[in-house]
């Protein structure tokens with residue numbers, strides 16, 4: 018398994034996040050909890066967000082899935098927790114663009130940090146959904162949390 | 171009869187000589203779709219280059235030749251199943267065949283009337299294509315869907331057969347061979363019970379017809395379906411067989427399926443035309459017939475024996491590995507060649523990706539049979555499925571590949 022292809026998909030960073038995921042486990046308090054699945058493979062994530070005063074206060078999650086889905090959710094929590102919501106949303110955009118680039122985009126390490134390790138995954142259309150599972154769940158949960166705040170105010 | 175010569179067979183499949191990621195291709199995903207031999211491609215090419223026109227629609231020579239070719243294909247498929255010409259309907263795949271019957275049974279003139287209090291029976295090992303159409307039919311009619319569960323070794327749990335298939339059951343749909351577990355079901359036992367209670371039966375032959383001799387009329391079922399692309403034929407053609415198709419109202423309306431059309435209403439052609447509305451799949455049907463001829467020439471029993479030997483090699487090989495387990499029957503007894511397995515500590519997606527790096531194609535996921543995964547408490551499996559063109563070296567490559575996967579992921 019020493020071919021170049023494996024090396025580009027299964028970067029050490031990805032394997033590390035998979036083996037030792039960051040911020041894993043569901044935590045209180047939270048505003049919204051969502052459950053997302055990838056219907057083609059059965060990967061699942063349950064994800065909670067807490068948005069407070071324009072900040073991503075917490076993102077916690079639990080789930081089961083392949084290395085790519087688990088590692089990318091772990092990387093995401095590193096990138097988003099504690100960030101202003103607007104910055105978090107633009108990081109989300111940047112990761113989405115990278116994953117949809119089919120390997121043509123040079124990722125910006127200042128924005129995506131460990132997330133740049135997923136550039137290789139974008140060449141495998143079948144795995145892009147895996148990499149986006151947690152990110153899509155976060156987007157969904159955050160949109161709901163923001164809508165709740167608007168309703169309440 | 172000459173012995174089955176797998177190396178000669180392999181030469182008919184050009185794709186088998188290609189490389190993937192610098193390794194010779196090991197194609198073990200035939201339960202998903204099979205590769206195509208030159209003979210099938212050639213038959214389709216000659217038909218299109220020399221005899222093609224629309225069918226059942228003209229007097230000109232090409233139109234007649236195309237119609238003859240299309241109807242000859244129907245006869246070949248019928249003979250392959252031991253069936254009669256008019257019992258064969260060409261569809262686009264097996265999924266369309268299930269839906270065709272599911273909708274026809276709800277239309278005026280249906281031999282059964284489904285409503286609240288009636289039941290439709292299936293099994294927990296069905297492919298979504300032989301499950302969701304029945305769920306939808308139940309939803310449309312108010313009927314109740316019941317199902318037979320599975321035993322831990324991946325067989326149907328027959329202990330409550332009489333309970334699940336009962337006097338209220340109007341239709342019992344079940345698979346001949348499971349695409350995920352490989353299990354071959356006891357069609358005779360299931361049909362006998364259905365007959366006791368007067369229920370129609372529909373057998374999914376998608377994973378049996380490509381791999382073993384099946385005399386469909388002798389199964390005693392009412393409907394039977396399979397798909398061409400898993401048996402060396404092009405994608406885009408499937409087959410519905412029906413014992414008494416003329417008792418069934420049409421599903422789709424359109425050209426070719428009619429008798430007399432007036433603005434106030436229409437009457438319908440007899441089967442099989444009644445169920446082939448619009449221009450049918452033409453050259454693909456010719457390809458399917460060529461596939462039947464190819465399989466017949468090799469002999470379905472010889473093909474089955476060859477595959478059984480490979481399945482035994484794979485099951486024995488996996489049994490000898492630590493940390494790898496098979497979902498489904500552990501012996502070749504009443505079993506097809508699809509073998510689902512789980513590598514402890516490595517997600518099936520990662521197993522599949524790592525095997526692909528070695529040129530080995532297996533399928534990963536829930537294989538469109540999500541309830542089976544749920545039953546066995548796994549999110550997904552990896553599945554190796556062999557066919558007539560696989561050889562012992564392919565199975566060895568897979569077994570070695572699994573050990574390499576375990577090493578890469580640090581679980582051994």
Ligand SMILES: Cc1ncc(COP(=O)(O)O)c(C=O)c1O
Nearest residue numbers: 263264265297299349374376397
């Ligand atoms: C057991 C079984 N039934 C039905 C189908 C559906 O076949 P198709 O997608 O060609 O309609 C499949 C294909 O995966 C299958 O394995």
